[in-house]
Amino acid sequence: MYKVFMNDKPIILTDSPQNEKGFKVYDFESVVLDEILYKLKKDKINGVVLFCRDLNNCWKEFTKHFKVVKAAGGLVLNQQQEFLFIYRGQKWDLPKGRIEENESIETTAIREVEEECGVQNLSLDRFLLTTYHLFYQNKQKRLKVTDWFLMNTNYQGKLTPQIEEGITIAEFKNKSNTKEALKNTYANIHLVFEAYDA
Structure with missing residues (x-):
């Protein structure tokens, strides 16, 4: 699991299907990351879970955006x-x-x-x-x-x-x-x- 904070709000990348935080879960492969960042920046959401089938690959793809x-x-x-x-x-x-x-x-x-x-x-x-x-x-x-x-x-x-x-x-x-x-x-x-x- 990776927990990345933006304005103290987490983006959680995980390969576990369980969501114990109560945040909305998105499939990493279909999510538009810029939309998630915008919502976090504008206080529209308090955090998000991105579900990954291959966590290492997800992390590599995630870091390419920054x-x-x-x-x-x-x-x-x-x-x-x-x-x-x-x-x-x-x-x-x-x-x-x-x-x-x-x-x-x-x-x-x-x-x-x-x-x-x-x-x-x-x-x-x-x-x-x-x-x-x-x-x-x-x-x-x-x-x-x-x-x-x-x-x-x-x-x-x-x-x-x-x-x-x-x-x-x-x-x-x-x-x-x-x-x-x-x-x-x-x-x-x-x-x-x-x-x-x-």
């Missing part, structure tokens, strides 16, 4: 077991960014977390999951594919939000503050925490 942007980010824990968050665009988020040329996805993840938060001494723990979301840039449809890693740090210094990227706060949050932040975040960030708890 310019794919690869990115990586981190769910970072400090020694107090607090999570690192950034605040941007009126929402709490996790640090992430686009891969640069000839850069490994692991290097991207660490570099972006360091740049966006001013944190140091990061170590990769494990891969968590890949998330997907759609957006428009310069009238072009883009699919952001983000690989997420669990990271650890013993950094005790001051965090510095990357203002030029629109980040106004970078801070570690304890369990109760994390729960509060997750009330004002993106659907994909919930998936990252679900992968961490799994």
Whole structure:
């Protein structure tokens, strides 16, 4: 199954005939994707399930409709077991960014977390999951594919939000503050925490 978000509304590609979400189910082979995107963009529907007979083939066909942007980010824990968050665009988020040329996805993840938060001494723990979301840039449809890693740090210094990227706060949050932040975040960030708890 692939779950792709557009404005926090899911497009679920699946080869399972069951639809437990209550969204309308379409046959991938007969659907007009631009119509689905329009309905999601205009808040006419809250999500959709696209049924695929061959999921891998469906995914290849689906991604052909977009310019794919690869990115990586981190769910970072400090020694107090607090999570690192950034605040941007009126929402709490996790640090992430686009891969640069000839850069490994692991290097991207660490570099972006360091740049966006001013944190140091990061170590990769494990891969968590890949998330997907759609957006428009310069009238072009883009699919952001983000690989997420669990990271650890013993950094005790001051965090510095990357203002030029629109980040106004970078801070570690304890369990109760994390729960509060997750009330004002993106659907994909919930998936990252679900992968961490799994």
